[in-house]
Amino acid sequence: MKKALITGIAGQDGSYLAELLLEKGYEVFGMVRGADSASCDNLKRIRGRIEIIPGNLLELEDLKRIVGQCRPSEIYNLAARASSKTLITDPVVTAEVNGLAVARLLEAVRLVDPGIRVCQASSSEIYGRSTESPQNELTPFRPRNPYGVAKLFAQGMVASYREHYGIFACSSILFNHESPRRGREFVTRKISLAAARIKAGLAEALELGDLEARRDWGYAPDYVRGMWMMLQAAAPDDYVLATGESHSVREFCEVAFGRLGLDYRRYVLSRPEAARLPDSVPLVGDAGKAARQLSWRPTLGFEEIVRTMVDADSASVSGGSSS
Secondary structure, three states: OOEEEEEOOOOHHHHHHHHHHHHOOOEEEEEEOOHHHHHOHHHOOOHHHEEEEEOOOOOHHHHHHHHHHHOOOEEEEOOOOOOHHHHHHOHHHHHHHHHHHHHHHHHHHHHHOOOOEEEEEEEHHHOOOOOOOOEOOOOOOOOOOHHHHHHHHHHHHHHHHHHHHOOOEEEEEEOOEEOOOOOOOOHHHHHHHHHHHHHOOOOOOEEEOOOOOEEOOEEHHHHHHHHHHHHHOOOOOOEEEOOOOOEEHHHHHHHHHHHOOOOHHHOEEEOHHHOOOOOOOOOOEOOHHHHHHHOOOOOOOHHHHHHHHHHHHHHHHOOOOOO
C-alpha cells in the first residue's frame, strides 16, 4: 500500500486530494497546523479513514519527525497562506510559510528518505506582470506580490533539490481553481454564496472590486488529479495546470445569479477602489505540456463549475449539505 502525506489537508485541494488517494488505495496522512483543523467540514466524509498529524512547517526538526514517522512514498505540499489581506500586511510570514517552509520540507526529505516523491503546489501568481499570454512553463516569471515571490522561491528550491540531490520533486503551477469547498474569502465563493443568500432573502447585495478582472478558472478536483499524475510519471518535472480560457468576474456573477433566476446587475455593486492592480496581459495558462506528457485535461467547463458552486451553496443555505 502506498502512503501519502498531505500538508494543508483540511483545505479545498487537500481534501479533494485525500479522497482521490483513498480511492486509489493509499494510506493517507494529513499534516495540519493544529488539532482543531482536523475537524474541518471538508474532511467530514473521510475523517475516520485518514490520520491527522499536527505539525509546524516552520520547524525542520518537526518536519523530519513527521516524515520519519509516516514514511510516505509521496508528499504533497498544499499548505500556504493565500488570504490577500495578510499577504500584503505580513509579507515576512508569507515568505516563511510559502517559501522557506518548502525548503525545510525538501531538506527533511533529503535527510530522512530521498526516495520520497514530492509535489509542490505552485501558482500562476509567479507570472505576475507577464508580458506574454498564455503562460507556460517557459514563460518568464515576474511576480508582483509577496505570495508570488514566495511561491517562485519555493519552485526554485524544488528545481534545485531535483538537480543537485536527485529528489523526485515537481512543481504544479496551478492557475485559479474553484469548487464548493473554496474558502469564503475568495471572490468566486463570495459570489456563489451571496447569490444563494440573496435568493433565500438572507442578503440584499454584494460588493466587489473590478468586475472586469479576468482569470483562468478550473475545477479543483481536476487539478489535484493532475498533481497525482505528476508523481506517477517516469521523471520529475514542472507542469502548468490550467484551462486555457479567460473569464471575467462579471461573467462569473452573470452565470451564478442566473443559475437562480436572478439578474446580477440588480444586486452586485462594484467598488473600483477595492480592486487589485490590473494585469499587464491576461493570466491564462497553457497546459499543453501536461496534456502531452501526462494525458491530463480538465473535465469541467467554466459554467459547470459556477453552477456546481451555486447549487452547493444554495443547498447549504436552505439547510442541506454542500459538496
